[in-house]
Amino acid sequence: MKELWSDIPTNGDSMLLAVIGDPIRHSKSPAMHNAALAALGIEGEYWPLHVVRDDLGHAINQIKKLGFRGINVTIPHKIEVMAYLDIIDDSAHIIGAVNTIVNNNGVLTGYNTDGIGYVRSLKDEAMADLCGKRIMVLGAGGAARGIIHALSQEDPETLIIANRSEDKAIQMENEWKSLVSIRGISMDKVSSYLPDMDVIINTTSVGMYPHISAVPIDPDGIPSGIVVSDLIYNPLNTELLKRSQDRGCIIHGGLGMFVNQGAYALEYWTGVPAPVEVMRQAVLDSLQS
Numbered sequence: 001m002k003e004l005w006s007d008i009p010t011n012g013d014s015m016l017l018a019v020i021g022d023p024i025r026h027s028k029s030p031a032m033h034n035a036a037l038a039a040l041g042i043e044g045e046y047w048p049l050h051v052v053r054d055d056l057g058h059a060i061n062q063i064k065k066l067g068f069r070g071i072n073v074t075i076p077h078k079i080e081v082m083a084y085l086d087i088i089d090d091s092a093h094i095i096g097a098v099n100t101i102v103n104n105n106g107v108l109t110g111y112n113t114d115g116i117g118y119v120r121s122l123k124d125e126a127m128a129d130l131c132g133k134r135i136m137v138l139g140a141g142g143a144a145r146g147i148i149h150a151l152s153q154e155d156p157e158t159l160i161i162a163n164r165s166e167d168k169a170i171q172m173e174n175e176w177k178s179l180v181s182i183r184g185i186s187m188d189k190v191s192s193y194l195p196d197m198d199v200i201i202n203t204t205s206v207g208m209y210p211h212i213s214a215v216p217i218d219p220d221g222i223p224s225g226i227v228v229s230d231l232i233y234n235p236l237n238t239e240l241l242k243r244s245q246d247r248g249c250i251i252h253g254g255l256g257m258f259v260n261q262g263a264y265a266l267e268y269w270t271g272v273p274a275p276v277e278v279m280r281q282a283v284l285d286s287l288q289s
């Protein structure tokens, strides 16, 4: 892992890419993007860069100075990084977070590919058309914001946002209701809404490694045959997904979102279609190693 900026080569021919975050050691993005660059025949390298909060401004300066073409931004910098950018794409502005930066000759533009990556994956892998569907989103944090914005572009019949702290769910309802039919509820009220849902999406961290037996809602109330999706990709099949599959549901894990947020980012940097299957395989290999 590179922590010293002096380690990074500065020859102008190679496409320099990186992910900045804290922690960063376990990121699967370098394996995924380096495999993609190789498959596309693009000379370049994608580095994991450990950047702590206090160093964010310095890191952005270095990125410009060294001529990085693109950066992914992960926890905890997705909001704070916006202060250092020259242009913020409209949807990233509405979502309030940036996970991808494009550097055009020193002009930095911020995008958010998390939500669109998620929806591309949900449509490819589980439900091709979300128009007219009733969708429940569990959680009202940063991940939910990107997803709600991307879902609002798909013309669903309604979005139900269920959150442990009800006030955050209601705040989301108020913020987004001009864009889409949306209702914020507390997690306790989920059971009365479940029978009407076509899709349930878990955006909370409940069920993530190492707490792999936890579930965000009681799976016994999930209607048989609907789509149940979980953003978590470690483990690949969460307890929520396993229990939903037992109930005859179509299940969708978080790997596809991770791969597709990366695919959109790579497409912004390179201008060519991303090799999605190569990227997926690289992440799977890296999860198993």
Ligand code: ATR
Pocket: 138, 139, 140, 141, 142, 143, 144, 163, 164, 165, 168, 203, 204, 205, 206, 216
């Ligand atoms: P992220 O960017 O991953 O969405 P976040 O902004 O911290 O992270 O949001 C985490 C979400 O998971 C929140 O909706 C949180 O609920 P609260 O707003 O009530 O805190 C939810 N969450 C986290 N742990 C949870 C738990 N143990 N049970 C239920 N919800 C939980």
